[in-house]
Amino acid sequence: MNVKVKGFAAGVLAAVFYGTNPLGSLPLYADGITPGNVLFYRYGLAALCFALWLLARGQSLKIGWGYAIKFAVLGSLFALSSITLYVSFKYMSAGIASTILFSYPIMTALLMVMFFHERLTLTTVASITLAVTGIGLLYHGGGDDGGRVSTAGMMLVLMSSLLYALYIVYVKQFRADIGVVKFTFWVVAFGWVAIMGYMAVAREPLQLLHTGRQWLWAVQLALLPTVLSLFLINVAIKSIGSTPTAILGAFEPVTAVVISCLCFGEAFTLRLCCGIVLILAAVILIIVRKSPQ
Numbered sequence: 001m002n003v004k005v006k007g008f009a010a011g012v013l014a015a016v017f018y019g020t021n022p023l024g025s026l027p028l029y030a031d032g033i034t035p036g037n038v039l040f041y042r043y044g045l046a047a048l049c050f051a052l053w054l055l056a057r058g059q060s061l062k063i064g065w066g067y068a069i070k071f072a073v074l075g076s077l078f079a080l081s082s083i084t085l086y087v088s089f090k091y092m093s094a095g096i097a098s099t100i101l102f103s104y105p106i107m108t109a110l111l112m113v114m115f116f117h118e119r120l121t122l123t124t125v126a127s128i129t130l131a132v133t134g135i136g137l138l139y140h141g142g143g144d145d146g147g148r149v150s151t152a153g154m155m156l157v158l159m160s161s162l163l164y165a166l167y168i169v170y171v172k173q174f175r176a177d178i179g180v181v182k183f184t185f186w187v188v189a190f191g192w193v194a195i196m197g198y199m200a201v202a203r204e205p206l207q208l209l210h211t212g213r214q215w216l217w218a219v220q221l222a223l224l225p226t227v228l229s230l231f232l233i234n235v236a237i238k239s240i241g242s243t244p245t246a247i248l249g250a251f252e253p254v255t256a257v258v259i260s261c262l263c264f265g266e267a268f269t270l271r272l273c274c275g276i277v278l279i280l281a282a283v284i285l286i287i288v289r290k291s292p293q
Contacts, residue, residue, distance in 0.1 A: 003239050004239065004240060006235070007235065007236045007238075007239025007240035007245075008236070008239075008240060008244075008248070010232040010233070010235040010236040010239065011232070011233065011236035011240065011244070011245045011248035011249075012248055012251055012283070013228070013232050014228075014229045014230075014231075014232035014233040014236060014245075014248075015229075015248055015249045015250070015251035015252045015255070016251050016252075016255045017225055017228045017229040017232065018224075018225045018229040018233075018249075018255075019225075019251065019252040019253065019254065019255025019256045019258075019259070020220070020224045020225050020255060021221070021225045021256070022256055022259055023217070023220055023224075023259060024042075024217035024218065024220040024221035024224075024225075025038055025217075025221060027213070027214075027217050028214060028217050028218070028221075031214060032207075033207055033209075033214070034204055034207065035083075035086035035087060035089070036083070036086075036195065036198060036199045036202060036204040037199075037204070037206065037207045038086070038218075038221070039079070039083065039086060039195045040192075040195050040196065040206065041209065041218040041221070041222070042218065042221040042222050042225075042226055043079065043188055043191050043192035043195050043222075043226065044192050044222075045218060045219060045222035045223075046188045046192075046222040046223075046226035046227045046230075047185065047188045047189045048222075049222060049227045050181060050184060050185035050188060050189075050227065053181055053185075054181055054182055054185060057181070059179070059181075059182060061182070061185070063178070063182075063186060067176060067178070067186075068186075070174060070176075071187060071189075071190050072190045072193075074167060074171065074174070074186075074187045074190070075186070075187045075188065075189065075190025075191035075192075075194060076190065076191070076194045077163050077164075077166050077167040077170065078163075078164070078167050078188075078191050078230075079190075079194035079195050079198075080160075080194060080198075081160045081161075081163035081164040081167065082160075082191075082195075083194075083195070083198050084156045084157070084159045084160040084163065085101060085156070085157060085160040087156055088153045088156035088157045088160065090153075091150040091152050091153030091156065092150060092153035092154075092157075097153065097157050100154065100157040100158065100161070101157050101160060101161050101164075102131070102132060102135045102161075102249070102250070102253065103132075103158065103161045104161040104162070104164045104165045104168070104246055105128050105131065105165075105243070105246035105249065105250075106128055106132070107161055107162055107165035108165040108168050108169060108242050108243055108246040109124055109128065109243045111166070111169045112243055115169075116169075118243065123285060123286065124243060124247075124286070126282075126285060127247050127282040127283075127285045127286040128247060128282070129282075130278050130279070130281050130285065131247055131250040131278070131279055131283075133275075133278050134250065134276065134277070134278030134279035134281075134282065135250065135253055135275065135279070136275070137271050137272070137274055137275030137278065165246070168233075168237060168242045168245060168246055169242050171234055171237045171238075171242070172237050172238070172241060172242040180231060180234050180235055180238070181231065183234060184227075184230050184231045184234055187230065187234075188226065188227075233245060236248065244286050247282060247283065248283060248286070250279040250282055250283060251279070251283070253279075254276055254279055257272055257275075257276070
């Protein structure tokens, strides 16, 4: 398969899988499981999945200290991005938080321009504009607190967006002769350590999962939006670069909207349809721009 085609396919699938977060997280929240504990099980089970994957392929988990430091930085960036986003839900609706979070493609593009001299093209600007507008249509209002945006919530989501942008940029610059599975395992493993550090600092006690249903949702969170999504996004970044991968992330809220309509009874309105069309236009534009002539 062509490297570019592989990269775009991986980027789209990564976004789709990441968009399944509400399937597992919302039921666990409803059962009283705190955000820190949801992330604890999500990252812990994902790390276990990657370890078993590597062992099944007969690969060693061993890395050098130099790589360990770099993976600790990557894992911390990814975990802290998750933590700040989840905590922001205490201050605003998940819909508004998801809208603000999608500022990360803009941050990614600016970081690449400022520090790595990547040229900011008209196509990139147009793609980001279309995608952000589309996301805004998907999450305009809704819910009892849909119109309320607090300063604390805004700062937390912007911090989450910046941390995620830094992760995407750093993965592209990471130079290591390590397979993607092993690479992603160490990102998740160090991310899990960061989650436990957060729980200790926040004095958030570990909550045990008691029912098969709760474990099912925890496994879903580990497999779809973590193992598969993170593995595929790392493939995409290496294949097509940081900025296009970030823009392809627009499929994340599209997936969340589809799940809301199919599983949680949300009406599919003209506004949602227009938002999805704009996002698809942004993705097609960036794909056409990056495709070989």
